[in-house]
Amino acid sequence: MPRPICAHIHTAALAANLERARRCAADARVWAVVKANAYGHGIERVWGAFRSADGFALLDLQEAERVRALGWRGPILLLEGVFEARDLELCSRLSLWHTVHCDEQIDMLAAHKTQQPQRVFLKLNSGMNRLGFAPPRYRSAWARLNALTQVDEISHMTHFSDADGPRGIAHQWQAFCTATRDLPGERSVCNSAAILRHAGDAQVRGDWVRTGIALYGSAPDFPEHSAATWELAPTMTLSTQLLAVQQLQAGDSVGYGSRFIAEAPMRIGVAACGYADGYPRHADTGTPVLVGGVRTRLVGRVSMDMVTVDLEPVFSAGVEPGFGTEVTLWGRSGSGTVLPIDEVAQAAGTVGYELMCALAQRVPVLTD
Numbered sequence: 117m118p119r120p121i122c123a124h125i126h127t128a129a130l131a132a133n134l135e136r137a138r139r140c141a142a143d144a145r146v147w148a149v150v151k152a153n154a155y156g157h158g159i160e161r162v163w164g165a166f167r168s169a170d171g172f173a174l175l176d177l178q179e180a181e182r183v184r185a186l187g188w189r190g191p192i193l194l195l196e197g198v199f200e201a202r203d204l205e206l207c208s209r210l211s212l213w214h215t216v217h218c219d220e221q222i223d224m225l226a227a228h229k230t231q232q233p234q235r236v237f238l239k240l241n242s243g244m245n246r247l248g249f250a251p252p253r254y255r256s257a258w259a260r261l262n263a264l265t266q267v268d269e270i271s272h273m274t275h276f277s278d279a280d281g282p283r284g285i286a287h288q289w290q291a292f293c294t295a296t297r298d299l300p301g302e303r304s305v306c307n308s309a310a311i312l313r314h315a316g317d318a319q320v321r322g323d324w325v326r327t328g329i330a331l332y333g334s335a336p337d338f339p340e341h342s343a344a345t346w347e348l349a350p351t352m353t354l355s356t357q358l359l360a361v362q363q364l365q366a367g368d369s370v371g372y373g374s375r376f377i378a379e380a381p382m383r384i385g386v387a388a389c390g391y392a393d394g395y396p397r398h399a400d401t402g403t404p405v406l407v408g409g410v411r412t413r414l415v416g417r418v419s420m421d422m423v424t425v426d427l428e429p430v431f432s433a434g435v436e437p438g439f440g441t442e443v444t445l446w447g448r449s450g451s452g453t454v455l456p457i458d459e460v461a462q463a464a465g466t467v468g469y470e471l472m473c474a475l476a477q478r479v480p481v482l483t484d
């Protein structure tokens with residue numbers, strides 16, 4: 117008998133979230149970002165729901181091979197471009213479009229022998245200071261690429277650091293407009309936060325938007341907005357069951373380090389999920405959880421294979437929890453109650469992205 121823990125991937129929600137992003141992106145084409153194994157959901161599991169995307173964007177060449185193996189013939193963009201010269205052979209063989217963010221990648225292209233010129237996205241470092249050419253170097257990089265017979269169309273891209281917050285995108289957008297002024301080629305600047313918050317402006321939308329986290333039902337700017345306010349549906353549910361119920365007396369402690377001490381008699385449940393399943397160890401007492409569809413809280417420290425939960429609100433709601441009662445760590449309970457992954461992430465000092473991506477291999481995954 118396997119442990120009762122299980123993750124469900126909701127394909128209808130994935131498809132609905134893609135449509136939601138598309139509505140915000142209006143006439144722009146939509147890259148479905150499926151890096152990190154589709155943000156932990158599994159490329160093969162999301163692929164059917166994302167078939168109506170205009171392209172798939174990812175980092176890993178093996179992931180690109182998997183998308184092609186599924187039968188996708190449309191565009192695939194490598195968001196960090198190639199890592200070594202021989203990657204360009206795979207780009208030719210699989211018709212991959214790739215980002216060019218540094219001189220070394222242009223050198224590799226210049227030395228590459230190919231019949232088929234390649235489509236590239238030249239990346240501007242407009243202020244995030246991770247990847248891309250600094251504004252003063254951008255136009256010379258473009259000119260160098262433009263002179264190569266190995267290169268076909270050159271598009272322009274940048275990535276926003278603050279599309280989800282008060283600083284916004286204006287400073288980077290300005291740098292992008294200045295660096296790319298009058299250069300031919302398509303443009304792509306928006307991630308999920310920019311799509312939801314800033315893509316009302318057709319110029320900012322550009323030709324392609326790159327949406328990741330919104331597809332997976334998480335709000336990029338939580339807690340300012342929730343997934344529900346953005347009309348995004350949860351795409352991953354992590355659920356398990358109670359293994360035991362304990363009666364505590366005032367002064368009794370729970371779990372490693374006795375981090376929780378009961379102030380009064382109370383019942384707690386022990387659920388089969390721990391940090392070895394990808395549940396965040398930093399989730400503290402108070403982190404929300406659903407038991408039998410009723411919202412309650414974690415108590416005590418998360419251990420490798422178990423968490424402990426306060427059952428008092430569950431009894432108060434008229435549910436009699438016991439061995440085998442459903443526990444929803446995030447996502448949608450059997451009764452339909454939703455516990456947003458963003459709320460769990462916030463309580464654990466992280467973001468929904470990290471929780472999805474951290475789902476452990478040992479957790480069985482079902483698709484519905």
Ligand SMILES: Cc1ncc(COP(=O)(O)O)c(C=O)c1O
Pocket residue numbers: 149195275306307308309326327328329330336
């Ligand atoms: C270059 C690039 N574009 C788009 C995205 C998608 O971002 P998000 O998941 O916030 O939509 C990412 C993700 O980090 C990225 O690195």
